[in-house]
Amino acid sequence: MASTRTTHRRRVVVTVMVLFAIIAVFVVKLVDIQVVRAETLNADALGNRSVEDEIYGSRGDILASDGTVLAGTVMRYNITMSPKRAVKFTRTTDSGTESVSVAQAAAEIGGHTGQTPEAILAIIASALADNPDSDFAYVAKQVDVDVFRAVQALDIPWIYFKKTPSRVYPNGAVAGNLVGFVSSEGEAQAGLELDQDACVASANGMRTYERGGDGVPIPGSSVTISEATDGGDVITTIDPDLQWFVQQVLAEQAQATGAAWGTVVVQEAKTGRLLAVADYPSVDPNNVNGTENADDRGSRAFTASFEPGSTFKALTAAAVIDAGLATPGSKIVAPFRYLPENGANINDSSGHGDENLTLTGVLIESSNTGMSKFGEMLDDRQRYDYMTKFGVGTATEAAFPSEDTGILHPWEEWDNQTQYATMFGQGLTTTALQVASIYQAIGNQGVRMPVQLVAGCRQADGTIVNQPSAEGTQVVNADAARSTAQMLEMVYQQGWLADTWKIPGYRVAAKTGTAQMPDGNGGYSRGYLVSVSGFAPADDAQFVVSVSLADPVKMNSSAASAPVFQKVMSQVLKKYRAVPSGAPAPALPATW
Amino acid sequence: MSDNLARVAGSDFGGLDAASQHDRERRHIEIVASPGLRRARPRVFYALTALAGMGAIVVAQLLLSVGISQGAYELSSLQDERVELGRTADSVSQDVVRVSSPQSLAANAEALGMVSNSNPVYLRLSDGAVLGAPVSASGPAGKTAALVPNALLTGMPLVTELPPPAATPASTPGTGVAGAQPATASVVSPVASAPVAAPVHSGLPSPTTR
Numbered sequence: 063m064a065s066t067r068t069t070h071r072r073r074v075v076v077t078v079m080v081l082f083a084i085i086a087v088f089v090v091k092l093v094d095i096q097v098v099r100a101e102t103l104n105a106d107a108l109g110n111r112s113v114e115d116e117i118y119g120s121r122g123d124i125l126a127s128d129g130t131v132l133a134g135t136v137m138r139y140n141i142t143m144s145p146k147r148a149v150k151f152t153r154t155t156d157s158g159t160e161s162v163s164v165a166q167a168a169a170e171i172g173g174h175t176g177q178t179p180e181a182i183l184a185i186i187a188s189a190l191a192d193n194p195d196s197d198f199a200y201v202a203k204q205v206d207v208d209v210f211r212a213v214q215a216l217d218i219p220w221i222y223f224k225k226t227p228s229r230v231y232p233n234g235a236v237a238g239n240l241v242g243f244v245s246s247e248g249e250a251q252a253g254l255e256l257d258q259d260a261c262v263a264s265a266n267g268m269r270t271y272e273r274g275g276d277g278v279p280i281p282g283s284s285v286t287i288s289e290a291t292d293g294g295d296v297i298t299t300i301d302p303d304l305q306w307f308v309q310q311v312l313a314e315q316a317q318a319t320g321a322a323w324g325t326v327v328v329q330e331a332k333t334g335r336l337l338a339v340a341d342y343p344s345v346d347p348n349n350v351n352g353t354e355n356a357d358d359r360g361s362r363a364f365t366a367s368f369e370p371g372s373t374f375k376a377l378t379a380a381a382v383i384d385a386g387l388a389t390p391g392s393k394i395v396a397p398f399r400y401l402p403e404n405g406a407n408i409n410d411s412s413g414h415g416d417e418n419l420t421l422t423g424v425l426i427e428s429s430n431t432g433m434s435k436f437g438e439m440l441d442d443r444q445r446y447d448y449m450t451k452f453g454v455g456t457a458t459e460a461a462f463p464s465e466d467t468g469i470l471h472p473w474e475e476w477d478n479q480t481q482y483a484t485m486f487g488q489g490l491t492t493t494a495l496q497v498a499s500i501y502q503a504i505g506n507q508g509v510r511m512p513v514q515l516v517a518g519c520r521q522a523d524g525t526i527v528n529q530p531s532a533e534g535t536q537v538v539n540a541d542a543a544r545s546t547a548q549m550l551e552m553v554y555q556q557g558w559l560a561d562t563w564k565i566p567g568y569r570v571a572a573k574t575g576t577a578q579m580p581d582g583n584g585g586y587s588r589g590y591l592v593s594v595s596g597f598a599p600a601d602d603a604q605f606v607v608s609v610s611l612a613d614p615v616k617m618n619s620s621a622a623s624a625p626v627f628q629k630v631m632s633q634v635l636k637k638y639r640a641v642p643s644g645a646p647a648p649a650l651p652a653t654w
Numbered sequence: 655m656s657d658n659l660a661r662v663a664g665s666d667f668g669g670l671d672a673a674s675q676h677d678r679e680r681r682h683i684e685i686v687a688s689p690g691l692r693r694a695r696p697r698v699f700y701a702l703t704a705l706a707g708m709g710a711i712v713v714a715q716l717l718l719s720v721g722i723s724q725g726a727y728e729l730s731s732l733q734d735e736r737v738e739l740g741r742t743a744d745s746v747s748q749d750v751v752r753v754s755s756p757q758s759l760a761a762n763a764e765a766l767g768m769v770s771n772s773n774p775v776y777l778r779l780s781d782g783a784v785l786g787a788p789v790s791a792s793g794p795a796g797k798t799a800a801l802v803p804n805a806l807l808t809g810m811p812l813v814t815e816l817p818p819p820a821a822t823p824a825s826t827p828g829t830g831v832a833g834a835q836p837a838t839a840s841v842v843s844p845v846a847s848a849p850v851a852a853p854v855h856s857g858l859p860s861p862t863t864r
Binding site: 131134136137206207208211230231232233234235236279280281302303305306307309310313314317344346348349352565566567568632635636639641642 | 722723725726729730741742744745748751752754755756757760773774775776785786787789801802803804805806807
């Protein structure tokens, strides 16, 4: 009896211990799975079912002033393949099944992408030569929807597609010099794309979802990890139709005269807004490699400075009148050669005897000696101050990428010759934009407006930020500006190009300039930079046009740029319905 | 387990008096055997109710999940359709933007025989005054070279180069989803089928100013 009891007890104890041991094992395993390794296991489980999906943020547009898209984002598709899997396959069509060889598939793809079948087969061969297990190679990059759909419809099992947002420029080379371009990886490279990158840049988002065996997303499993943000839109002040016209006219004339390059700037006189900035040669951002010389892919109107030459005389004249030291009728004697007391040596471009000229006459004849006699009424410092107030020597407010400031040495560093040369546009350099800005100030009652290329950045919620300042500065008084404008009208009427640049019905103020170009070694080359700058209507200026042609070998004078000025100014006046001038220009005496 | 132990221990105790043994047995019988009480519970009814409830829940659950799955497929196919429609819309609007570029408009206008006049003249309605000096347009004798390139227009035909309307297969707008067809055709065809385009193909009379 007692032994039975002992056996019983022992059995019970063993049972209990075994039970506890089993439970302990379960508990340990449970804690291990549920607590210790929970995260890893969950992630693994999810990874088997879940799919990561990139949500593309759209890079903002660059718009013209009327809303025309100059640069926009579109979805393009990269066609990729798995070279190691590129073998014969069977395709099922309505008419049954057919066997498709690799060569046949390559021919079909090439028919849509424009590649030769050999080129596609070569891609496969070279990928396999590099790596026999190659699982990835590009067939074609950035094809559009039509090609994508056509290739997709071929149903080739070793062909894959990858979405890739891409940049498109619907207007091609229109404003291509300003808009710039992005690299094939989407990095901003030049122009406004680069300058306004902070405004237009977007950020891609990411979401995950789980999908079943047939690829359909499981409801409620979508998790957005990060939201995509679209870029803002840059609104420029450019008029695309006018920009096209100006580029076309400039290119025609530059080719006809054999010019190395040329620029045209069209600016609103009252606001400082740039309506068109044309460059020749220029770039089509859709085909950047089509413009071979990298220097031709930007905007020389902003980035190339040159000695302005005689167009600069308008500034000196306005300054002298503003200081109250002369009037349009002030009289001097202009010799062919003028030797001032400081030892400088000034002469005119062609020989002549002493001429009795008024300030108006000096501008009409574009006499260097005459302008020197007026310019020396102001000391160097005063003239330097006027120049800086007109914007010479500083980059414009447009702040274009790699914009040139031009060279304006401090007045203390001017040597004898430079003291006089700066009166008629030598010994200093300006960009085409700076010249246009000088004429804008003269046309706009002496008030210089900030140069505007970008009107602002329109964000996704519709608010416009980064609007530029529209506050002008009074450079010369209104009377001095008006007198200068009237003198420039006499230049337009009586200058040697009067017949070439005539615009019937309008009063126009304009001045030519011919300046030697640096040869890059500190000296001058044989070529000239010929320019015309002016504004219209002269009595109430609305538009400033500044034309520059560099080294027009077939016509090395301002006569080369005058037709461009005439055509562009006519077009601007017509397009914006400027009312023809009523009263004729007041006649100012040129001689005495 | 403890119940088991107690019972085993109880059966081993021999020294208990009969009365307490009897008491214990009585109590035991009273607690375990209570047929009246048992009969009072409608056990089958409860069981059926519970089973039916469970069944209903299972069926409802199944139906719901079938519904949701069905919705998922529908959602998925509609989303695919939306993507396709979006692609078609993008493609077509890109074509519109492309053909409305200044280069395309100028080339087409010139092909139709239009000449630009750069001399603006205005007629003031209040007094009939002519502002400006009228000069006849002097267009270029030949085709102006396209000096402002646009790579997107490569291969785009001018309006005068389009096939006559009859030759254009009728493409109905709205079937765009099926749009494996080149989108250019659907953009260009309305122009070609417009009544004004008919004489274009045969050529407009050139203006005398040329």
